Amino acid sequence: MATAFSLFILRRQRYHWGMTEQIISAFVLGLVGGIIPGPVLTATFTEILQSNIFKSLRIILWAMLTETIVALVSLMALSSFNLTEDFFRALSFIGAGILLWISLSLWRVQRIDAGQRVHFSLGKISAMILANGMLWTYWITVCVPKAILLNEQIRFGQYVFLILVEVGWLFSTVAVALAFSSFRKLLSHPKFIPVLFRLFAATFVYFALKMTYDSIVFFATK
Numbered sequence: 001m002a003t004a005f006s007l008f009i010l011r012r013q014r015y016h017w018g019m020t021e022q023i024i025s026a027f028v029l030g031l032v033g034g035i036i037p038g039p040v041l042t043a044t045f046t047e048i049l050q051s052n053i054f055k056s057l058r059i060i061l062w063a064m065l066t067e068t069i070v071a072l073v074s075l076m077a078l079s080s081f082n083l084t085e086d087f088f089r090a091l092s093f094i095g096a097g098i099l100l101w102i103s104l105s106l107w108r109v110q111r112i113d114a115g116q117r118v119h120f121s122l123g124k125i126s127a128m129i130l131a132n133g134m135l136w137t138y139w140i141t142v143c144v145p146k147a148i149l150l151n152e153q154i155r156f157g158q159y160v161f162l163i164l165v166e167v168g169w170l171f172s173t174v175a176v177a178l179a180f181s182s183f184r185k186l187l188s189h190p191k192f193i194p195v196l197f198r199l200f201a202a203t204f205v206y207f208a209l210k211m212t213y214d215s216i217v218f219f220a221t222k
Helices: 002-035 039-050 053-081 085-107 122-130 133-151 157-181 193-220
Strands: none
Touching: 002 133, 002 157, 039 053, 039 085, 039 122, 039 157, 039 193, 053 122, 053 133, 053 157, 085 122, 085 133, 085 193, 133 157, 133 193
């Protein structure tokens, strides 16, 4: 009797630890995702230099909303539409084109004024994120399976997982933006502006080429 009770307690402890581990991993995945250099951070840094940290929050919050849509669609796609990784890899080619288009605007900036500023419209931000095949693949292959596992442990676990990932992402992205903003005066010097914006442009080109290369390798090795 005592042995059976001990086994019951041990199973309950393992169950709760497994659930806790999934919850912690969701937040950590978001934290790491928020500090990985990418188009969203580059656009955020650009807006900080052009305006201020408060204007950049518009990009961050809209990016989070768009990524949440990606997460929800990924959940639906994996459970209902049976979409393969091929679809999302092909989407990367469109994303690469969008990044190259934005990089051309960044490259031409010589000074910060009304005529020289790069405008990140909500549509442009959404297109940049929605056409990022790597983001879709990340959710499909990493986050969604973990979300489904948590759903088996608690009610609406997949949505709890999604929310925790996005909260972690928002926390780390805002933290990095605040750190960058503290050096805004130094980085806004006229001598630095063309160099910085060309660096941002080169960053966008890098991600465009990387997305294209990864997709080509994926299709070539199938």
